[in-house]
Amino acid sequence: MEFSTLLRGFILDNLAGFSYRNIPIFIFSFLVCAILAYILGQFYIRFGNSLSNRKVFAKNFMVLALTTMFIISVVKTSLALSLGLVGALSIVRFRSAIKEPEELTYLFLTIAIGLGCGAGLTILTILAFVGFITVIWFRSRAAKPLENQNLYLTISNGDGPIPELNQIVQILRSTLLAVKLKRTDETDKLLEASFVVEIEDFDQMEKMRYALKARYPFLNVSFMDTSRDF
Template identity: 75%
Template sequence: MTMDISQFVRGLIIDNLAGFSYRNIPNFIFSFLVCAILAFLLGKMYTKYGHALSNRKVFSRNFVILALTTMFIISVVKTSLALSLGLVGALSIVRFRSAIKEPEELTYLFLTIAIGLGCGAGLTILTIIAFAGFMIVIWFRNRSQKPLDNQNLYFTISNNNGQMPDLNQVVQILRSCVQGVKLKRLDETEDTLEASFVVDVEDYQALEKARSSLKSQYPHLNLTFVDTTRDF
């Protein structure tokens, strides 16, 4: 019995090392470092040029780990059909509880995964070239935006005590205080309401007027203002 166990363990180790070569270690380390650097730079670009309502700086901290994890998985399964099929089976039972509400977040997550895929598949140079192209496109797109867009603020209202605000009245109050109001997202349940707007404010006095007017009408309303022109 002891001999059978030792033979099984030895065979398992040999099978796992069959496709491994020490000559691949320098290439793996190089791809690993490049993957980490590219994901880090992508996070910086997303923090500076992104327009999502969420905290971009905190969200971008996941990029490096996600890219390296993707790279490691691809590096392991690319030489084994059995491992590839096992990965498909494992992913088929994964359930994501937190929905990605912003399309921009999903786009940058795909870019992060693409970096990991390219480096894990050994196409490191091609990944660097493609990444540089994406960064140039993002930079030019940001440069071509109208200066007026930089004056916009994201404004979010939410309630937690069951007092449902009248959305039409909220919009009327905002329009009386700021120059432009555009509804971007609305999440409503049986006893909660969360609405996100893009508002064009001329100065902070207008912002304070809008805050005071809403608080006087709905004292328990939660208000959030996000300046997308700043890194946070």
């Protein structure tokens, strides 16, 4: 058998169920899928509330959407391939850490974009996407700005005498909006306590710090912001 005959048979087998007339439609859907996933990533960076690095997480949207589109474009032409996909997914486990429900929501939106474009429902996908981002935009505009701020507060005695935890809590409660003890470690020479505190403004934080320093001059005080990164 000649090589040209083998090559022709190989090409025909690979293009079985696929028409050359579908190539422009596939390219159009591919470009639309990439554009929509990019826009969704930008909306997530701008309007997301996740504490993680949203810019890094949003970079996965385009690849995920295009991968989903390609898989749907392949399996929709063959029942055997679709059954094989079910079997393949049953043994594949994705162990990426989803820290917040919002991240899972945006991942579902990304997959939905790939599904719609891969199934050939590009126009419907565009209309649904416009509705999604409109809802996200209005929800972000309607949300009230954060007036108060939550901080992680860590206190330790350093080189000074061991302070009394009850007195520290009383000072915090008298100067801050809310105080919640998260952890405390105590030895013969060291006391370290971690709190989640709520403050109204910077002046309130300074008032609390001065009150602690006045009672325990050698006290070490550190703060960590828990609000979202902009």
